[in-house]
Amino acid sequence: MSSIGANIKARRRELGMNQEELARRLGVTQANISRIEANVKGPSADMLPEIAEALYCDVRDLLGVERDGAADERELDGGARAFVLKAMESDPQLGMYLRSFVRDSDSYTDEDWKFLATSLKLALGYAADAIKARRVSGNF
Numbered sequence: 001m002s003s004i005g006a007n008i009k010a011r012r013r014e015l016g017m018n019q020e021e022l023a024r025r026l027g028v029t030q031a032n033i034s035r036i037e038a039n040v041k042g043p044s045a046d047m048l049p050e051i052a053e054a055l056y057c058d059v060r061d062l063l064g065v066e067r068d069g070a071a072d073e074r075e076l077d078g079g080a081r082a083f084v085l086k087a088m089e090s091d092p093q094l095g096m097y098l099r100s101f102v103r104d105s106d107s108y109t110d111e112d113w114k115f116l117a118t119s120l121k122l123a124l125g126y127a128a129d130a131i132k133a134r135r136v137s138g139n140f
Helices: 004-014 019-026 030-037 047-054 059-063 070-074 078-090 092-107 110-137
Strands: none
Touching: 004 030, 004 059, 019 030, 019 047, 047 059, 078 092
16 A cells, blocks of 8 residues: 555656645645655645645545545546536637537547646646636735
8 A cells, every 4th residue: 555645746746747836736845745755744634635636636546545436437527517517608619629629539649638638737727826816816
């Protein structure tokens, strides 16, 4: 069984994220992330969900807990579906692009999927950071 620190490190690397980026997302220092990943210091119970959110995974993944129904992992849950539908409702052009991607998805190579996933990850990460900054500054 892997340690929480090893699981955090593996997930961060899987996303192509460095310690500095994760630290920035969490509002902590890179040294703090280094200590957590090296199992010198464990994350607090309050911090663990924040780390999971920053790494786009479930807390159970970081804890190394097996999940039932692995086939269900590939399905969007109700919250994710509602998110996509709300985004499409807010911008019809987004819906057009999404439908185009879905229609053409059979022709995508593994490299195409990796590029798309990286692009979406970067765009969503940027948007999340921008929304948080707007809320903190009061510029909504």
